[in-house]
Amino acid sequence: MLRTRKIIHTTNYKDPFYLVIGIVALYIIIFLYAPLLVSISRIISQGISIDIVSSSLPVLWRSFKVAIVSTLISVAVAIPISYSLSFYLREKEKIIISVLIIAPYWVGTLLKMYSLAYLLYIIEGVTGQRILYTEASIYLGMVYNYTPMAIIPIFLAMERVDRIYIDSAKTLGAKTLDLVFRIILPISYSGLIAGFVLVFTSSLGEMIVPQVLGGSPRYMIGQWIYELTFTFKRFGDASLLSLLYLILTLIVVWFVAKKFGSREIIL
Amino acid sequence: MYYFYFGFKRTYVLHDPLILIFHESLHKYKLNRLVILKVFDNAFNWMRGVGAYLELEDIWKIYGDQVILRSVFLEVKKGEFFVLIGPSGSGKTTLLKIIAGLEEPSKGFVRINNMIVNSLPPHKRNLGVLFQRPALFPHMNVYENIAFGLKLRGWSKQDIDRRVKEMLELVRLDPSKYMFRNSEKLSGGEQQRVALARALAPDPDIVLLDEPLSHLDYVLRKEMIYELKRLHRELKKTFFYITHDQWEGMVLADKIAVIYKGSIQQIGSPKEIYEKPANLFVASFVGDNNLFEAKIIDGKIYIPPLNVFIDPIKILNGDREFSNKQLYVSIRPEKIHLIKYERDGKNESLCGDVIDKIYVGSYNYLRVKINSAEVLVRDIEERFSPNERVCISLPDNITVVVE
Numbered sequence: 001m002l003r004t005r006k007i008i009h010t011t012n013y014k015d016p017f018y019l020v021i022g023i024v025a026l027y028i029i030i031f032l033y034a035p036l037l038v039s040i041s042r043i044i045s046q047g048i049s050i051d052i053v054s055s056s057l058p059v060l061w062r063s064f065k066v067a068i069v070s071t072l073i074s075v076a077v078a079i080p081i082s083y084s085l086s087f088y089l090r091e092k093e094k095i096i097i098s099v100l101i102i103a104p105y106w107v108g109t110l111l112k113m114y115s116l117a118y119l120l121y122i123i124e125g126v127t128g129q130r131i132l133y134t135e136a137s138i139y140l141g142m143v144y145n146y147t148p149m150a151i152i153p154i155f156l157a158m159e160r161v162d163r164i165y166i167d168s169a170k171t172l173g174a175k176t177l178d179l180v181f182r183i184i185l186p187i188s189y190s191g192l193i194a195g196f197v198l199v200f201t202s203s204l205g206e207m208i209v210p211q212v213l214g215g216s217p218r219y220m221i222g223q224w225i226y227e228l229t230f231t232f233k234r235f236g237d238a239s240l241l242s243l244l245y246l247i248l249t250l251i252v253v254w255f256v257a258k259k260f261g262s263r264e265i266i267l
Numbered sequence: 268m269y270y271f272y273f274g275f276k277r278t279y280v281l282h283d284p285l286i287l288i289f290h291e292s293l294h295k296y297k298l299n300r301l302v303i304l305k306v307f308d309n310a311f312n313w314m315r316g317v318g319a320y321l322e323l324e325d326i327w328k329i330y331g332d333q334v335i336l337r338s339v340f341l342e343v344k345k346g347e348f349f350v351l352i353g354p355s356g357s358g359k360t361t362l363l364k365i366i367a368g369l370e371e372p373s374k375g376f377v378r379i380n381n382m383i384v385n386s387l388p389p390h391k392r393n394l395g396v397l398f399q400r401p402a403l404f405p406h407m408n409v410y411e412n413i414a415f416g417l418k419l420r421g422w423s424k425q426d427i428d429r430r431v432k433e434m435l436e437l438v439r440l441d442p443s444k445y446m447f448r449n450s451e452k453l454s455g456g457e458q459q460r461v462a463l464a465r466a467l468a469p470d471p472d473i474v475l476l477d478e479p480l481s482h483l484d485y486v487l488r489k490e491m492i493y494e495l496k497r498l499h500r501e502l503k504k505t506f507f508y509i510t511h512d513q514w515e516g517m518v519l520a521d522k523i524a525v526i527y528k529g530s531i532q533q534i535g536s537p538k539e540i541y542e543k544p545a546n547l548f549v550a551s552f553v554g555d556n557n558l559f560e561a562k563i564i565d566g567k568i569y570i571p572p573l574n575v576f577i578d579p580i581k582i583l584n585g586d587r588e589f590s591n592k593q594l595y596v597s598i599r600p601e602k603i604h605l606i607k608y609e610r611d612g613k614n615e616s617l618c619g620d621v622i623d624k625i626y627v628g629s630y631n632y633l634r635v636k637i638n639s640a641e642v643l644v645r646d647i648e649e650r651f652s653p654n655e656r657v658c659i660s661l662p663d664n665i666t667v668v669v670e
Contacts, residue, residue, distance in 0.1 A: 037390040076305075133573075136399070162388070162402070163407075164398055165398060165402055165404060166396070166406075167367075167369055167389075167405075168396065168398065168402045168462075168465075169366075169415070170368075170369065170388070170389040170390055170394040171367055171368075171389045171390070171392075171394055171395070171475075172390075172415055172416035172419065172465070172466070172467075172469065173390045173393075173416050173419040173420060173469065174415075174419055175388075175390055178419060183404065185403065186406045187404075187406055189406075240668055
């Protein structure tokens with residue numbers, strides 16, 4: 001037996017794989033899953049009413065409806081804005097305008113909605129048309145609030161469209177409309193889907209917009225859960241509804257991803 | 268400059284004097300202005316005769332305080348293979364973009380078939396453009412890419428089918444294999460061929476090519492150059508080709524223009540550019556060359572670095588005024604004779620040591636130090652090696668370059 005073993009001394013460097021995974025897992029557990037576990041424990045400890053789900057169905061349905069419609073409008077508004085930003089501005093102008101678009105978020109949704117409410121009040125006074133506290137004003141508020149959030153991923157996707165495709169298409173005979181619908185939108189498709197999913201998932205749980213601008217205190221699910229928690233103190237019901245809503249949202253997003261998204265959905 | 272409108276859209280720009288006479292009175296008539304103008308314009312062109320097909324007149328492009336193109340005058344005849352060569356940053360791509368309509372010149376006129384097209388958008392110019400990168404649309408397969416220009420022109424499905432097959436066969440790609448492949452799965456050379464098919468499918472008047480072979484490897488480039496030559500012969504279209512590789516230019520061109528720092532240095536056939544360079548830049552840019560300062564003393568040419576007087580039988584481009592300009596002598600490496608060194612030989616004055624040997628296989632160079640100059644000499648048969656002493660003899664006909 002002529003096997004000699006040579007012990008090669010390596011430096012004491014251990015791949016920090018487990019440490020990194022451990023930290024990330026801890027983060028996910030603490031911030032994402034612990035609240036869910038708290039909710040589940042509340043359901044068990046506080047109990048639920050028998051008819052909470054069936055009586056909340058209309059609210060659930062309304063929330064989905066408002067979310068879908070307002071998301072579609074937001075995305076529809078965001079597309080021409082992103083297009084103009086991406087293809088008709090110079091670099092310096094793009095930076096300034098991008099900042100201006102994101103700036104309202106520093107104010108916060110509540111203040112934005114109050115100022116919008118005041119604006120609608122003034123318009124109501126001028127035109128005599130009832131706008132505030134109707135369904136229409138909720139849609140208005142949602143679109144006003146979420147369009148910038150839709151602009152960001154769509155704008156980024158359009159920025160990533162290589163301008164050489166534009167030049168090639170132009171020289172092949174594409175007019176502006178052809179360019180937009182045959183080249184730009186198909187290539188930036190992933191950004192469109194990302195924008196839709198982002199705005200949709202944020203709109204579903206929206207509580208402030210219907211509260212400030214809507215006519216009813218229980219128009220959307222966000223309001224209803226808030227009421228259940230803070231007014232009626234029915235924690236079990238609130239937790240159950242939240243969980244139910246979360247599961248429904250996941251199903252919808254999974255469905256959208258399957259049907260419309262292909263490769264790079266995430267930014 | 269007179270702009271004429273069809274509806275709201277500015278469609279036509281003319282400045283020919285004959286039209287001016289009619290312009291003032293035209294708006295009094297409630298007829299279709301554009302039809303009238305086209306009739307007169309065509310008549311005027313017919314009287315003038317068809318000259319250049321693509322004409323650039325005094326093109327300037329200024330961006331901020333940078334002058335990118337400076338007074339560019341070019342004429343390309345119909346069916347010609349015209350090559351524009353120049354180093355990077357000389358403005359070639361900008362010029363191509365101006366011809367294509369992707370940019371507008373700051374000053375000057377672009378004429379296609381005698382019509383001013385400065386403000387005509389690219390999709391109305393009926394051009395085919397091939398860029399440096401193939402730029403096949405990523406969301407379409409090969410068929411859809413080639414059919415793109417045809418669909419925009421409203422061709423029927425059968426016509427499109429037929430034409431796509433035709434184009435794929437033209438660029439030597441087997442239709443059955445390639446037609447429905449995704450554009451991203453092709454190699455660089457295949458992609459470039461599909462891009463060529465796409466550009467040629469709508470039967471453009473002029474084909475613009477912006478350094479299309481610069482990203483390809485040597486073998487592929489050679490292949491594609493012969494393909495382009497063949498296509499030009501078969502299709503008889505006007506080709507406008509840009510490159511920084513002067514070898515490509517020499518092989519492909521019917522006519523070459525050399526551009527440097529935004530201005531055209533020389534226009535001529537490849538032979539003229541090579542043998543009669545107009546200035547120092549052209550002499551040094553095209554082909555390998557030996558350039559030495561020279562003075563005329565007593566009717567003979569004195570070359571200071573070589574310390575030799577030449578009494579040339581003929582100065583190849585000696586039809587110019589030499590008196591107060593700086594002269595250079597341009598001697599091509601292949602025109603210099605190499606002579607074995609003999610101790611008491613006649614040509615003692617032009618002898619020196621071989622510094623370096625450059626072996627390429629198909630041609631070999633020697634760098635020889637003679638007096639205070641380094642001379643590049645062709646040595647195909649490999650007669651000499653480094654550190655050997657060797658003599659040269661200069662050709663009888665000298666090309667003088669004036670700066």
